[in-house]
Amino acid sequence: MMLLSFAALGAICSFVYSAVTFLEKLISLRIVSFVLDVIIMLSFAVAFFCFVIGFGENGFRFYHFFxxxxxxxxYQMTVHRFFRNLENKIANKLSIKRKSFTKRLKKF
Structure with missing residues (x-):
């Protein structure tokens, strides 16, 4: 049960990471990307620490991390690969719409 919980934690972290990278593709500002990366890595560390405290019998073991x-x-090699092309198409279309919208705003 404990090993399955840590594997599920890794898969959930991968899903959240994929969602944040999609958001970074849409925003495309380096400072926002940096801030989001720092926030997400700190939240992953806290989640992992909570899992180690909650499920680890004798403290931290390296196999928890592995x-x-x-x-x-x-998750990255299975589910994310399946949806990667769809994600890229949506991000490209939304960025094109965003650029045309900003051009119209500049004209206004």
């Missing part, structure tokens, strides 16, 4: 990393990469 199982969570395995869950992260399993």
């Amino acid at each position: 199982i969570a990393a395995l869950g992260f990469f399993a």
Whole structure:
């Protein structure tokens, strides 16, 4: 049960990471990207620490980290690959619409 929980934590972190990278593609400002990356990595660290405290029997073990990393990469290699092309198409269309909207605002 504990190993499955850490694998699920890794998969959930991977999903959140994919959602944030999609948001970064839409915004495309370096400072916003940096701030989002810092916030998300700190939140992943806190979540991992809470899981270690809650599920770890004798404290931190390296296999906790490896199982969570395995869950992260399993999600990236399966589900994220399946939806990556759709995500890129949506991001490109939305960025084109955003650019045309800003051009119209500049003319106004």
